[in-house]
Amino acid sequence: MMQGGSQLQGSPHCSHTSWASHGGTQWGSQRLLAPHHPRIHIWSQGSGTERGRNGISYSGGAAKAEDSSGIPWSAINSPGFSFRKLWAFTGPGFLMSIAYLDPGNVESDLQGGALAGFKLLWVLLWATVLGLLCQRLAIRLGVVTGKDLGEICYLYYPKVPRVLLWLMIEIAIIGSDMQEVIGTAIAFSLLSAGRIPLWGGVLITIVDTFFFLFLDKYGLRKLEAFFGLLITIMALTFGYEYVVVRPRQVEVLKGIFLPSCPGCGRKELLQAMGIVGAIIMPHNIFLHSSLVKTRMIDRSKKEAVQEANMYFLIESCLALFVSFLINLFVMTVFGEAFYHQRNEDVVSVTCVNSSISHYASIFPTNNETVSVDIYQGGVILGCYFGAVALYIWGIGILAAGQSSTMTGTYAGQFVMEGFLQLRWSRFTRVLFTRSFAILPTVFVAAFKDVTHLTGMNDLLNVLQSILLPFAVLPVLTFTSLHPLMQDFSNSLPGKVLMILITGLVCAINIYFVVDFLPTLHGLEYHIPLGLLLAAYVAFVAYLVGLAPRDRGGTVSLVGAHQPVLFAPADLDMQHRAWSPVPGPGPPQPVQFWSRPRPNRHMVTDPIPAYYPHVPVQRGLLTPDTDLLPLRVRECFSQRCTADLPPRS
Structure with a gap:
């Protein structure tokens, strides 16, 4: 001894x-x-504090006088619920919720409203609830173990599946970053009345990212406050559109709480899948499990871990409720004003006689139903409700794109450090992600029109849904292991529920791939897609059953x-x-x-x-x-x- x-x-x-x-x-x-x-x-x-990556202090005990929120620990370390404690834990949930408000979500919302009216509002609600369940698992994993999901994947999986899993999440991050670039470029074009071309707006996004890197030097709480300001801007701008359009409240409530879709077909089903993919971002689960480590938690005490889980969950509920309201504003506005609208009505009756008549040329003069995106959606709002509505819409889209930029950077850095144990500076990480996102986007913006650019958003939303199991399955696996989580492991009903939901998402993905194959003419397309589908199913099956049993x-x-x-x-x-x-x-x-x-x-x-x-x-x-x-x-x-x- x-x-x-x-x-x-x-x-x-x-x-x-x-x-x-x-x-x-x-x-x-x-x-x-x-x-x-x-x-x-x-x-x-x-005990003690480890000076973690990005200058954030991570601690496993109450050895410091203050936590990372700047509130003295002695002032909040008291029994019972306290709003002061809640404020100390507030921040990670709202940063996480920004991924629920990116331009891809806005695009999915307005298309869902224009295509199905209020019929898919219940899909939006339950997709948000499903997102909350996933974020709850991420919270528990980070709080209980003191490690984020990427780090535990690094320790848990063998090298080959670990690298494949990392590639899947990196693809999701780059896809999300492309949506942010597209949304920001379109916002600049709308706010400048077309003076800034789309490719110019794409290039501007390189500069604005470094502004956030500069802002990050002033501390985590100030960065959280700035993103809170951007969320407030989105709530005010999209809320303004909601007040102006004045949708029928009874129909809105029916759409939210009655899960039905009479008269819906393949397009509506594909749109519902896009809503799920837009709401639940795979990389966001990795991000949240890391963000909760920025608060001091005395992990030697079970009560302290329970309390941290509770406050983080309350904050996440509040943050996702706000994000649901903002998404609801967008979907109901377009469901009320533009459901079953025809192109000729928009052009001849509305836009030609408005103050922004020069935008009328972007709509074809035919009798087909209006197909809207975040660019045309802003123009239609301006045609119906004046130029003010157009510019307010542009400000909201700009806030959505900018707020998502930095959270994507955080997620990319955490994922790379966790999976590969690479310690890149945030500057290098931004260049890495943004380069992959900008190159295809600026090419489409320069040589195609805005329709092709916004069409990329739809494909990227479906891509997020396809990649979703590669984030849900690991976090479900780890939070279900009692040796890892002890008293905080998932209950049997929770395991069954998450497995059923994940299986449903995988089944929908496989259905649409199989349904998509007949539209391709030629064996040279069928063989590669068939091989990709087989590899997808095999990898998902491996994550479900093989990896936990033998590694x-x-x-x-x-x-x-x-x-x-x-x-x-x-x-x-x-x-x-x-x-x-x-x-x-x-x-x-x-x-x-x-x-x-x-x-x-x-x-x-x-x-x-x-x-x-x-x-x-x-x-x-x-x-x-x-x-x-x-x-x-x-x-x-x-x-x-x-x-x-x-x-x-």
Whole structure:
């Protein structure tokens, strides 16, 4: 027994380390490192603060006087519900909700209203509820484990599926960024009365991104306040359009609460799928699981974790309620004013006699139903309700595009750091994402018209829906593992509900791919799409069943209280322990050396570690091991049970 700590031995390959520190208060914090194997790298947060990426302080205990919200911890660390506490936790949810208000959502809303009137309002409502369920899982994962979804994917999945998963999420991020570029370019064109060409607006988006990077230097709370201002602008501008149009309130309520769509066909079904894809963004789940780490949480106390989950969930409910109202404003405005409108009515009756008659040429003079997008939608509003409505619409679209820009940058950086362990500066990350987004967008803007540019939004919304399972399945998997989440794991009804919803989304995606194949003439199109569909189904099936049952190794955090490290099967672990230093701050780390095993089929023993300030489990063999990978379960049952001494 050494001062301030103890060294205990389990099985021949298992080691156990625990310590207590100063002042009669027991805190535990250790660094587990494998220098030659980057997958074995975890920070178990018991106390102290780690200066995390982007300059944000992440903490696992109440060792600081203030949290990252700037409110003294002693002032908010009191029992019971408190609005002061809620304010301290406010921020991540509203940043997350911006993805529910990007130009892709606005495009989907107005097209849903113009195509189906109020018939798809219930789809908007339940898509938002589904989004809230996904965000709740992301909150729990980040709060309980202290790691975001990308980091846990890095530790959980083998290399090949992990890289494939990263590519899927990167495609979703780039697709979302393209929508933001398109929306901003169209807003500049509307506000300048066409003086700024679309390709010029696309290029301007390169400059405005760096403005947000500059703003980020002033602190997280100021950045959150600025995005709150942009959300307020969207609420006021789109709310103004709602007041001007004055939709029928009874019909609006029926559309929201009566899930039916009489007379709907394939177009309406495709639009409903687009609404789901626009509302629930795959990268947003990764973003939210990381944003919740910006608040101090004493993870050594179950009550503190429960309280953090509660306040983050309340804030997310409020934020998504605001986003639902804004989306509702847009869909009902176009459902009331432009449902079943014909092109000739818009041109001859309305636009020609308005103050913006020069825009009338963008509509064909035929008897077909008006097909609107975020550009034509603003023009039609101006034709019916005056130029003021056009410019207010443009301001709202500009706010939507700009607010989504920085959250996409955050998500991209968190995903890259989590999956690949790459530490890029935000400047480099912006250039990476925005380059992929701008090149195809500026090409379409320069050589095609606005119809082709806005048509990209529709395809990108469907793309988000197709990629959605690659975010939902991992977060559902991790939050369902009791060894990882302990008392905060998903309940059985919650698991069943999320599995059914994910299965429904996958089934809809497969249906539309199969339905799309006959429209392509030629075997050269059918074969590649068929192969892509088969690969999609196989990868989803792998994430559902194969990966959790058999993989090389993982790091499993049993809550934040008893982390257990499982090394990959091809490593043998040797270690040397540095003596913990009494006094403030975390003890010195335990460093593990690794070398390849001669027999790669042998199972590496887990290395358990526990903190003395929480109850000790006397054995590692528990029913929870049924949820762990097969080879890890074998390790549990055959070789690695440690008889831990009672706490002194």
